[in-house]
Amino acid sequence: METAERAGEDGSHGTQGLYPFLYPGSGGLAEDVVAGAVASTREKVAEIAELRRRVRGLHAERLVACARDMAGRFAAGGRMFTFGNGGSSTDAQQVATAFLAPAAGRPLPALCLTCDVAVVTALSNDIGFDVVFARQLAALARPGDIALGLSTSGGSANLVGAFHEARSRGLLTVALAGYEGGLLAEPPMAGVIDHLFVIPSSSVHRIQEAQTTVYHVLWEATQHALRDSTPIGT
Template sequence: MVTAERRGGGEGVRGLYPFLYPGPGGTDADAVAQAAASTREKVAEIADLRRRVAALHATRIVECARDMAGRFTAGGRLFTFGNGGSSTDAQQVATTFLNPREGRPLPALCLTCDVAVVTALSNDAGFEVVFARQIAALARPGDIALGLSTSGGSANMLGAFREARARGLLTVALAGYEGGQLAESSMDGVLDHLFIVPSSSVHRIQEAQTTVYHILWEATQHALRDSTPIGT
């Protein structure tokens, strides 16, 4: 039920979510019908986008998983990072690899989880190096750097990948739109794997990226199944 309080929301909210507000002479039933139609539309959008991503990247996801499995088998660790909503996704990636409901636990750390470190680096050195500095301090050759971005243009992401490449890490990036700066020639030789979700909707990009990294985890588990135990 759409309440009177909701109907009284500002035009800003009304402009973003018009289906929550009955039009002139409209009813709550009209608003519910519009909300349902909007939901169906968004479900169709993400289903179509996931099919497109599968067509674009399925083979390359398997290749990336094999590379990651090789690093893990040799004792490598996974470092994940991102900004804003992508920071939350980066934390989920690390959690998925480190504490799976099934399969082999793998060493993983998200570089946004320690608030003290993030704020210290941001305040003292600058936000553009908040990930690169952590990679410089923690990572070693044979590790993995995985970053998520919707725009593909965040300076701290670009810097982190360059630092990771210089230190011999496997570099994996997920981006939206057309890939942003992560897809430009300046990143040639910096990224081992780049998965672009071809959408201009931040919501749809992040939803599709969630699918990509869960499949990447599953494919990595498959690749590891018959490999040498980690750390040996």
Template sequence: MSTIEEPTAGTVPGLYPFPVPGRRIAAPARPDPGAALAEARRSAEEKAAEIVRLRWQVAEVAGDELAECAQEMAIRFAAGGRLFAFGNGGGSTDAQQVATAFLHPSHGLSLPALCLTSDVAVLTALSNDVGFDVVFARQLATLGRRGDIALGLSTSGGSFNVLRALEEAAHLGMLTIGLTGDQGGRMAGLGLLDYLFVIPSSSAHRVQEAQATVYHVLWELTQRALGVSPPDTD
């Protein structure tokens, strides 16, 4: 069996799971195409069924709260409020999508929204000069005001910089919304969020897929609360 030797140059490990310099790993055997396709189909069907189940579960448990949250968001937008979204990794990507959906909709009203990971200069300056734990909180302390909206995403509910930002938002009098997974983590224990939507899954992938549904529902319901009826997006 052929082997691949990992590079030994440099002093910093590569991307996780942090390969050990000099360790030899076996090259994977070539799979049977038929078996691989069958496994891919089985896995896809299983994951699709799981995400559908999660979405229905969230709708049943939090449907009324989603509608109420959207109404509160609409009130703040109508009064001149702005939406700030933030998260790490995949949560950062979702936060960018949240801001894009509200600010640049394909239809409906354009509403003021900003993702706090979009400005690399600000993000790296705060990380380097102050600390990564406050990269979102410091931005809210400068940009946020009473009547704005803060939406933080964390699949685990334990992202410290997200929690610090939500605490700062609450201190400023902003509407605070948290999206998390599993049992809510530390985010559920904050006790200061106006709305918390927990996706009951330990899989980060399924959590993020269901969170995407949650924030798109919030967008649509907010548009409707502001008097706009987006077309059916099914």
């Protein structure tokens, strides 16, 4: 506020006073800044568009199969538990919200395991962060539920532990990862994760953008499967 007031004293106002290089007549930098921003935006849009095309080619049929499996679980009374770390935690919350409170379609029972801060911090402090999702699944999940975990690297030990716990309890397991899949794509996990979708990119930003597309496709395809299958899950 004080900086803005001083900027106004010399005849400039608002953001022009704070960021004069963004405006014409400031030494010729404005055009370069805008041109650079436009070029960078176009490059990123082209990257994510191409990555989404690759993901469609790699996973289209498998996404349909996963959605059918998820629809079968939901139709039989199953619930979905989502989880992830950092930015993937935010995505996990969005997945749960998309299924639980959709803009259209059938609301489906979904819970994100990162939303209860008291539980997350208690488990992390008293036992260890590696079990923060597995212990919640042990307490809440039952056979017929769904466990959906997201990771950009695929290397999160707490996701690996959660999927092992989910498998032991008869849950359908769905994982989204980036790079080459990390730990989630290694041979020991082959019998643990039912559906693994790896985003083939080394950019965390592009991975998360493509994962957003994947889980929205899963939501929409699951809604279609619930509407169209009679009886569901057969």
